[in-house]
């Protein structure tokens with residue numbers, strides 16, 4: 001008797017945008033819509049060449065609504081000669097809303113609040129930064145890219161747990177169905193958005209979340225089983241030596 005084949009394995013590629021102006025300046029970014037630096041654009045092209053080297057050809061692309069992720073995806077698709085691919089853009093893949101920390105130098109914040117609180121603000125699951133100043137929050141709430149959101153749905157500041165909560169529906173409703181349909185899905189997003197997605201994929205506990213850092217411009221491949229479980233926890237960076245060194249540098253930011 002022939003066994004019915006189970007669902008096919010799936011391929012998910014996670015990519016944090018290339019270096020941004022705020023990254024280069026050592027500042028918290030959050031929902032601030034900063035551009036890539038020239039180095040960040042080169043990181044995007046290098047990431048695309050790694051995908052080509054490994055025979056990876058995305059046929060579904062998702063970004064946030066922030067230009068650093070949109071531009072990174074555009075550069076990758078151009079390098080892959082797939083500029084024709086439709087790209088889905090969503091606020092749910094935005095970076096964590098860092099509230100009053102956005103725009104502030106990380107080293108200044110660390111000196112102000114101390115090493116323990118600084119680490120807690122960046123990497124704990126439940127720490128909530130002070131809210132964005134009212135004028136900045138009003139600008140976010142008036143931004144046309146969030147026009148379909150209720151104004152009170154624009155968070156004044158997010159915990160990491162909040163990011164997980166807003167990304168999970170996107171995983172369930174958009175990414176997982178595309179993967180089950182056999183698409184090679186590329187998600188171009190942000191450090192904490194991808195940390196949240198990885199936490200969901202690998203079912204990370206809080207301690208593991210706190211240790212997790214995602215570098216810019218480093219393609220992370222998740223081979224998934226038919227039921228969308230990672231074949232290897234943590235996935236596999238296409239250039240692991242560079243990625244792991246860059247992840248350590250992310251952890252050390254502000255010091």
Ligand SMILES: O=C(O)[C@H](O)COP(=O)(O)O
Nearest residue numbers: 027028029030095122191
């Ligand atoms: O929003 C930011 O500041 C960065 O992109 C992520 O910063 P973090 O690594 O300090 O969370």
